[in-house]
Amino acid sequence: MHKELLEDIGEKELIKRLAKFMPKNQISDDCAFIKNINNDLLINTDSLVEDVHFNDATISALDIGWKAVASNVSDLISSGCDKIIGVNIGLVVPPKTDWAWIKDLYSGINQALDNFGGSILGGDCSTGKEKVISMTIIGIQGEIKLRRNSCRPKEVIMTTGIHGLSKLGLMIKSKKIFDSNIYLTQTLIDRSIQQFCKPKLQPKFLKQIMKARPNKSFKTIGCTDSSDGLFQALNDLSIESNCKAIIDYKKIPKHVNWPKGHEWDKYYFFGGEDYELVFSLPRKWANNLLNSNRNISEIGYFTEGLPSVEFTNLKNDKFLKYKPFSHF
Numbered sequence: 001m002h003k004e005l006l007e008d009i010g011e012k013e014l015i016k017r018l019a020k021f022m023p024k025n026q027i028s029d030d031c032a033f034i035k036n037i038n039n040d041l042l043i044n045t046d047s048l049v050e051d052v053h054f055n056d057a058t059i060s061a062l063d064i065g066w067k068a069v070a071s072n073v074s075d076l077i078s079s080g081c082d083k084i085i086g087v088n089i090g091l092v093v094p095p096k097t098d099w100a101w102i103k104d105l106y107s108g109i110n111q112a113l114d115n116f117g118g119s120i121l122g123g124d125c126s127t128g129k130e131k132v133i134s135m136t137i138i139g140i141q142g143e144i145k146l147r148r149n150s151c152r153p154k155e156v157i158m159t160t161g162i163h164g165l166s167k168l169g170l171m172i173k174s175k176k177i178f179d180s181n182i183y184l185t186q187t188l189i190d191r192s193i194q195q196f197c198k199p200k201l202q203p204k205f206l207k208q209i210m211k212a213r214p215n216k217s218f219k220t221i222g223c224t225d226s227s228d229g230l231f232q233a234l235n236d237l238s239i240e241s242n243c244k245a246i247i248d249y250k251k252i253p254k255h256v257n258w259p260k261g262h263e264w265d266k267y268y269f270f271g272g273e274d275y276e277l278v279f280s281l282p283r284k285w286a287n288n289l290l291n292s293n294r295n296i297s298e299i300g301y302f303t304e305g306l307p308s309v310e311f312t313n314l315k316n317d318k319f320l321k322y323k324p325f326s327h328f
Contacts, residue, residue: 065108167271
């Protein structure tokens with residue numbers, strides 16, 4: 001009998017098959033939603049694995065701790081979290097791991113929690129061949145639910161910040177810049193390394209969209225983060241909301257010193273770990289938000305049609321043949 005290997009079926013198909021063991025629609029978003037008497041809860045788990053997500057040559061234990069929290073907090077923010085309660089940590093390390101590495105890791109975790117809210121609630125430790133930090137975070141659901149399946153045709157697609165920086169930061173730290181003829185400004189280098197090692201998030205996003213809301217009857221909007229890349233975020237919203245995304249390439253916000261070319265477009269759209277938010281709003285709501293926040297950009301719109309991502313004003317679509325990162 002032919003064996004189906006994970007490297008053959010891929011991460012998305014694996015999650016799809018695991019969904020059969022869960023309640024309906026449980027995998028539509030990264031966060032689990034728990035109905036509660038007092039406050040509804042959001043729960044998320046992310047894992048960082050040595051030589052898959054990090055290694056000692058590219059990032060310090062202090063920054064790994066920050067990043068472990070940030071990746072979890074980002075999922076809560078993109079679901080409409082109002083307050084972080086805390087985290088549980090599953091730690092796997094080889095027996096010969098230096099205690100100083102563990103100390104720095106947890107110092108980084110506490111630095112991030114001091115910034116985003118919450119505290120370490122507990123966890124578990126075990127031995128293993130590689131270092132693994134598996135973190136579960138708990139937060140309180142805010143008044144507006146942000147969900148991948150809530151985008152609607154005619155809504156404006158927007159994004160916070162710019163993308164591709166974390167990927168470039170990783171390439172710089174790994175000394176893997178593909179084109180030695182490309183000149184990178186020091187400003188771009190510094191910004192990219194910062195975004196890779198200690199990513200900034202959008203903790204005030206929920207308050208911003210609530211302030212811009214033209215009508216309090218709006219309780220749900222379509223949203224996700226770009227942890228797996230901008231293209232994957234757009235594709236996820238399109239699939240879960242069952243509509244087509246039309247993206248204007250000329251409206252994509254880029255760093256002023258970002259190099260040109262399809263290879264750099266690939267890094268921009270498929271790089272991942274930028275933790276920016278990608279979402280859609282009705283036109284009036286979108287205009288209110290755009291007028292109040294210059295760091296948010298309109299990049300396209302949703303329309304009726306088969307779930308997909310299409311581009312306008314794009315001369316070279318070679319980069320679209322690239323496949324998003326897969327853990328298998």
